[in-house]
Amino acid sequence: DVKVTQSSRYLVKRTGEKVFLECVQDMDHENMFWYRQDPGLGLRLIYFSYDVKMKEKGDIPEGYSVSREKKERFSLILESASTNQTSMYLCASSLWAPGTYEQYFGPGTRLTVT
């Protein structure tokens, strides 16, 4: 079974702190994704990566950066956390294969910024 793990299920940070969210997958997937999910706004893509050291902006990259130094690990960084970044953060991975959108998600990190 594909396993995607995220470093924390719940996280509370203060405004202005630098926040690191880690995601690890164990299926040798090329693609990895970071989303946030908010009530009424659905799932929104922040960044994705299709290879080591490669990254592409999603729909809402402002205030975030990412790092992919190893194939299995994709990190989301909030440079200076703000209260409007309080959200559920979801990591996903998938094989690089034409026409496939079979993504496997982690359990999510519920981040609260106070």
Next chain:
Amino acid sequence: DAKTTQPPSMDCAEGRAANLPCNHSTISGNEYVYWYRQIHSQGPQYIIHGLKNNETNEMASLIITEDRKSSTLILPHATLRDTAVYYCIVRVSDSGGGADGLTFGKGTHLIIQP
């Protein structure tokens, strides 16, 4: 990607088959139908996808009408653990390797009654 329409909620008795409809009347020939679900406080879970033919896996069956304008996800023997929001999405088959984000609509909240 073509737009999808799903009922906002459905009930089903435990042990019965749950049939979840999805309308995608503007689907084009190279677009796949994907189904995901999200159990409360968990990450989304891939269920199944198809292009033209009916598909079955260990979780569910997907029935696509001949004109491809609608589909039905069937959970053959629903259990309480199948209570979740079910999302039907349509994605084009391209050469991009699937390195693209998913966008979910509001989905169908399926409630399995004991």
